[in-house]
Structure formats: C-alpha cells, structure tokens
Amino acid sequence: MNLDFFPIKLTNDRLVFLVKIASGWGEIAPLSMNKELYDRIVATLTQLKQELKPIDIFSLEQIPLFLTGFDCFVRYGVEQALLHDLANRRGQSLAQLLCKTNKPKHNLKINALISRVSPQAAGIMTDKLIGQGYTNIKIKVGSADIKEDIERVQTVRQRAGNRISIHLDANGAWQKNNVIHNLSLLSPFMIDYIEQPVKTLAELAWLNDRSPIPVAVDEAVTSLAELQMAIKLCCCNIFVIKPAFWGGILPARAGLELALSQGRSVVLTGTLEGAIGRWGVYELGRAYSLDRACGLTGFDYADAGLDYTSLGITAELWR
Incomplete structure (x- = not known):
C-alpha cells in the first residue's frame, strides 16, 4: 500500500x-x-x-x-x-463500512458554535447562523464572571426564540462550590444540556443528580475504560466523543456502542480540524444514525486548490 x-x-x-x-x-x-x-x-x-x-x-x-x-x-x-x-x-461509503446493522443515516444534524464573545457579538452571530439554516447552537460558558455567560446565553435565546436548540460547554471551568449556582442561573434559557461543567468523573457523578441542566461528559472520557467508569459512577446520560482524542474512529465506535447499549446518548464532535478530518467523524455519526446534533465546526484549507470533492464534502454538509 x-x-x-x-x-x-x-x-x-x-x-x-x-x-x-x-x-x-x-x-x-x-x-x-x-x-x-x-x-x-x-x-x-x-x-x-x-x-x-x-x-x-x-x-x-x-x-x-x-x-x-x-x-x-x-x-x-x-x-x-x-x-x-x-x-x-x-x-x-465510509459510513456503510462502519455500519453494523441498519443503513446509514442520510445526513446528520450539526450544531454551530458561539465562543466566549460579547453579548452583542453573540447576537449578530445568532442571526447569521439562523440565516444559514442552523437549528442547534453550542455556546461556550465558563467565563470568570458568570454574569458574562448569562448575558451571552440570554442574548442568543432572545434572538433565536424557540427556533433553535441550545447547549452549553464549560470545559470543566467550575467547581463544586459554584457549579449548581451557575447552572441554576442559566437553566431558565431552555438549555438542552451542558458539556463538562466540572473536571473530574467524581465531581460529575456528584453533580449529575443535582444539576438543573442535563450533564454531558466530554474531555474526562477519552477511552473505553474511562467510559466504563463514568457509566459505573452514573456521571451523565450524554457522552461527547471526539474520535481524534480517542485515537481513531474504531476506538470511538467501541465507546459509542457501549454508551448506546447502556441507554446513554452520544454526541460526536471534531477538534476544529479541516474538512477531511471532520468528514471521518461525520461518517461515523451517519453509521449509527445519531439523533443529537454533532459538533463539526472547523476550518478550510489555506490551499484552495486542494481537491477532495470525491469525498462528497460540501459546505452544506456542516449545517
């Protein structure tokens, strides 16, 4: 080869x-x-x-x-x-190769991303994203001042109304002494779930039954052994799996199958890579007909002449 x-x-x-x-x-x-x-x-x-x-x-x-x-x-x-x-x-197709049972899903729901920007910028981005056809938006939270997070999330919800689903990602920014307070302040804005509000599996297990917003585990789980431990500890009902962090599509598929077999939901996301890397994640999601919107925000290649059209990758794929 x-x-x-x-x-x-x-x-x-x-x-x-x-x-x-x-x-x-x-x-x-x-x-x-x-x-x-x-x-x-x-x-x-x-x-x-x-x-x-x-x-x-x-x-x-x-x-x-x-x-x-x-x-x-x-x-x-x-x-x-x-x-x-x-x-x-x-x-x-890659999805057909990975699929064990049913036919692959035709396409996936994809979420857009709003980072820790000002409320004004978040509002402008929301209008643009809705105009592009997105119905799911992920908002980064975990600012030093929770008021900044509240204003950002509130602005997005006010601009979007009920037209979109919103979930949050704190990247483990909070601690046990403030996480429930912060989540309580954000919960009125109809939040679907929050990724990794605290860092460790032990903290997530403590939080899961107390949280006013459903909890998802992300960076605390990057292997099958860690996922098994998270299930044992009842850390969450949603797992966010990044195949690149898991070391491949096949290891991520094993984690995805285990999570689904235990009644958990799975969200697949990329790591802000280029179109070819994201496409591999997309095909894994299609193989398992995932219902939740996947996170496949990324960047174009600086070499505009790179031809990967045979993969079926178009701008519409990410919306």
Whole structure:
C-alpha cells in the first residue's frame, strides 16, 4: 500500500497533515504543532510508509495492528485513511463500512458554535447562523464572571426564540462550590444540556443528580475504560466523543456502542480540524444514525486548490 503525506495550513494558520494511503484520505490535526511534534509525525509517517508497502488490508480487524504506540492524532489520521481505502475497495461509503446493522443515516444534524464573545457579538452571530439554516447552537460558558455567560446565553435565546436548540460547554471551568449556582442561573434559557461543567468523573457523578441542566461528559472520557467508569459512577446520560482524542474512529465506535447499549446518548464532535478530518467523524455519526446534533465546526484549507470533492464534502454538509 502506498502512503503519501504532506503538511498543509488551515485558514486559521493551524498546521495539519493530510495522509493518503492508496485511495484513502485521512487528516492528522494536533491542537498545536511545534518543531518537535512536527519532526516526530514526519518520522512516524516515513517509517509507516515503508512498513505498509508490502501490506494489503482486507478487514477492519487488521487496521489496529498497524497503529500501536502512535500519538492519538496520528492514529486517527492514519486509521481514517486505511478505513477510507478499504471502503473504496469494497464499493462502500465510509459510513456503510462502519455500519453494523441498519443503513446509514442520510445526513446528520450539526450544531454551530458561539465562543466566549460579547453579548452583542453573540447576537449578530445568532442571526447569521439562523440565516444559514442552523437549528442547534453550542455556546461556550465558563467565563470568570458568570454574569458574562448569562448575558451571552440570554442574548442568543432572545434572538433565536424557540427556533433553535441550545447547549452549553464549560470545559470543566467550575467547581463544586459554584457549579449548581451557575447552572441554576442559566437553566431558565431552555438549555438542552451542558458539556463538562466540572473536571473530574467524581465531581460529575456528584453533580449529575443535582444539576438543573442535563450533564454531558466530554474531555474526562477519552477511552473505553474511562467510559466504563463514568457509566459505573452514573456521571451523565450524554457522552461527547471526539474520535481524534480517542485515537481513531474504531476506538470511538467501541465507546459509542457501549454508551448506546447502556441507554446513554452520544454526541460526536471534531477538534476544529479541516474538512477531511471532520468528514471521518461525520461518517461515523451517519453509521449509527445519531439523533443529537454533532459538533463539526472547523476550518478550510489555506490551499484552495486542494481537491477532495470525491469525498462528497460540501459546505452544506456542516449545517
């Protein structure tokens, strides 16, 4: 199997690697890139290029054998390319390859993102996003002053009325001594759920039955063992799974299946990567017909001439 790779910048100047293995595409998108990490990724892919030359992959079970010891983002990108190539050779979409039972969903609901901006900026963004067709908006909270969060969320709800679903993400910013107070102040704005209001699984387990807003676990769970522990502790009814943090689509699929089998909801999200990386997450969501809106906000590639039209990626996919 032939492996090629090249670095490319996103329009926010973030550097990522695109990987091509035979006919399959993948994306390696660390949250930040320095020279040491860049050199390590190049060395890993150069070595893998030699190792894959005499190899043919015919099943999903073979793929993890080539990914041991890699950084989670490298695992995601290489695995995505291998899966995509296998799907192509079988005449399937990536979603069809990953789907075990029913036919893949035709498309997914996607949420837009409003960061910790001023209320005025949040209002302008809300009008624009509704005009673009979004019906789900995620709002970042966890500001130093809860009043800023309240004003931001209130503005979005007032501008949108009942036309959209809103959920929040605090990125573990609060503590046990203020989280219930903060959530009580935000709950009147018809909040669907909040991601990671506190940091640890122990804190989330304590909060889950006390919270006036349904709780979702995000960055506290990035492996099957951690997800099993979160279920055992009754930390939440919603899991947010980022396949890149889990080290690939297949590990994330295992977590998704376990969560669904235990009656939990799952939200898939990307890590603000480019279109190819987000597309892998999108296809996993289609394979399992997820009902909740997925978080696939990201950036375009700075090289406008990059042709990935064969993947079926269009601007409308993210709305």
